[in-house]
Amino acid sequence: MVVQSFNYVRTEMEAEAPAPGTSVGFVGWMRKNLFSTPGNSLLTVLGVLLLVWAVPPLYNFLIGKAVFIAENGETCRVEGAGACWAFIWARINFFIYGFYPMEEQWRVNICFVLGIILIVPLLWLDLPGKVLNAILFFVIYPIVAFILLNGGIFGLQSVPTENWGGLTVTLIIGITGIVVSLPIGIVLALGRQSNLPVIKTLSIMFIELWRAVPLITVLFMASVMLPLFVPTGMTVDKLLRALVGVSLFSAAYLAEVVRGGLQALPRGQYEAASAMGLNYWKSMLLIILPQALKHVIPGIVNSFIALFKDTSLVSIVGIFDLLQTVQSSSSDLKWAGPHQAITGYIFAAMVFWIFCFSMSRYSIFTERRLDTGHKR
Missing domain, CATH: 1.10.287 (Helix Hairpins)
Known part of the structure; x- marks a missing residue:
């Protein structure tokens, strides 16, 4: 008979030891995300060197040596002066309202x-x-x-539309284009998948025609060529022509985005809708389109962002949007200086970035909220 001895078994728990300092906290995060491999370590070092090289001059130009308060451009013309933000503040009404x-x-x-x-x-x-x-x-x-x-x-x-301008016109064109182009794009996408040859052919012709033509050409056609086809004495507002051109141009691209979402759905979804006795429009509105649009939210928002940025192209047909007002103000002799135009373009870029970044973040938020169907 063998007698087992349990003298080696502990009667007390060992005190919990802290985690290694190199795997938790800030040091652990750096090891995991910045220095996990030799290649990542090299890229991290190069990134830090790039920031050290670029950030100080940008800070000095935009903030450190910038001119925030001035009555004219004399202060902005001082040697070593940075961005002339006083010029932006002096012309802010023109940048927002144009000639209103x-x-x-x-x-x-x-x-x-x-x-x-x-x-x-x-x-x-x-x-x-x-x-x-x-x-x-x-x-x-x-x-x-x-x-x-x-x-x-x-x-x-x-107040005729010729006096509208600045950020006001940019928002009008951007919001109108977004609101109008999405339903048109959905209808075109459904038409391209239709079993009726006439509807399918017309949808394909519309989409391929507008996608094959640059937006600049569309705006020129709407501004210059369209008046030649209307009856004598009849005029079409220039801003309205630009709105129609931008909306239809964006709708053609959105149609392909939505069509991708429709094709991504499994065939069983269509069969399930038919099995429930739903007709075509009810199955599309209640089952197919909600799922398809959820899948292509990034593509839709990407088209919206591209549309909002493309509103700056209307300046080539004489519409004073935000970018055009900034560009025309750069020739103001009262504020003439070496950084007058650069400051104006930086201001316009910041405005566009705020709106586009906001749309991007809202898109991410919406994706996460609607991503319930794929959780396990």
């Missing part, structure tokens, strides 16, 4: 405020009342905004 009469700019401000009040709850996914909110934003708001901006009724002074 100063005493009537309150109408533009009301449009801005109403737009923010309506679009924030529309983008807030958890808030109820989306149907009413959508009707107010997509139907009522455009009518109210047009009446306020154009005037001519209710005692408002008439």
